[in-house]
Amino acid sequence: MINLATLTYRQKGAWIETIYLLILCVLVPLAMGIQIFTQFSHTLSYVLLNIMLIPVIMLFYKYYLERILFREKWILSVLLLPVYLFVFDVWVRITYFIMIWLPFVPQSYKVKLMMGHPDDFGSSIQNFVYTLIILLSTLVLGAVKKLIQKHDEVRELHFEQLRLQLENLRAQVQPHFFFNTLNNLYNLSLKNSPLAPVLISRLSAIMRYVIYEQQEKVPLTKEIEFMENYFELERIRHTGQNLIDFSIQGDPSSVEIEPLLFLPIIENCFKHALQEDLLEHPVKIVLVVDDDELTFQTSNRLFEKSEKISQGGIGLNNVKRRLELLYGAKQQFEISTEADQYIATINIQR
Secondary structure, three states, X not given: OOOHHHOOHHHXXXXXXXXXHHHHHHHHHHHHHHHHOOOHHHHHHHHHHHHOOHHHHHHHXXXXXXXXXXXXXXXXXXXHHHHHHHHHHHHHHHHHHHHHHOOOOOHHHHHHHHOOOOOOOOOOOOOHHHHHHHHHHHHHHHHHHHHHHHHHHHHHHHXXXXXXXXXXXXXXXXXXXXXXXXXXXXXXXXOOOOHHHHHHHHHHHHHHHHHHOOOOOEEHHHHHHHHHHHHHHHHHHHOOOXXXXXXXXXXXXXXXXOOOOOHHHHHHHHHHHOOOOOOOOOEEEEEEEOOOXXXXXXXXXXXXXXXXXXXXXXXXXXXHHHHHHHHHHHEEEEEEEEOOEEEEEEEEEO
16 A cells, blocks of 8 residues: 655655546546447557557646646746647647557557548547546646645645754753753762762763764664663762662664653652652652553652642653654653652653
8 A cells, every 4th residue: 555645745746647647548438438339449449549648648737737837827828728739639640640550450440530530630530528628637637736735845844843843842951951960060079079980971971872863763772871871870969879770671672762852751750859869769760662652651759848740840841742743642641649659651652
């Protein structure tokens, strides 16, 4: 099956033109021939005669319609229409002579063609109604292609707007993250902490990822590596190796995702749960990958004095908007509470 949504404007146009010509020059003459002629060989000859009209039909479509009429060259289009009708008539006469010369065309059908007197330009050999049908149907074909072109242009503009929105949202994430990390580094340097060089090393790895991984999608394994470096920064900041419980279920090696998509909810998680270094309440982060979906969930202790359940916040709104732009109806972002736990869950259908 052909997915029209994945085709370019030129590809769609080529398919529409092919189907149009198949209907006009093969299927319609075939149906008419079966009703008119008693011999099927005459019907096939009639189909061949109509197939030979394709060049003059495409001349009308490609040049007269697309280059003159649809570009609103009204005076030129009026002047050239009689010229085209003359060319059309000449071409029909040429096809008659070609059919008469072809050895495999039945002699009885050739006799019918000669009765049209293709050599007599004083008489018309082409049915006016059929000529009008060809011209009008070709005009409809051109109008349909114009509508498809306009639709594709609007869709392209819409995608470009979405791309700019996504770039703006990603730009909001990175400065906020680096500001927090540099604050941590500043505090460690004031204490002459031996952990400061470790933090700088981790920060360097993160910066390389953020700066050089600018693709629309990255392997999920790289995003996991980025998160591991970030978690290590938090462990250094809060001086506890057991503060973060990060687990992965399934195989992430074949999955791609937008860079830094999970970072705002991870930051939000640490902002609230670990601000007092409560070692007995670790942050739990789970990444689940299966054949149909990807789920990323964070949960942390909910402290009444430090946090209220909310769907807002710049970071969380950032995540919500990016998910909507990237995945549409194939995503779900939920924030909830269970007992004393604050839970944020992202679900993406693959």
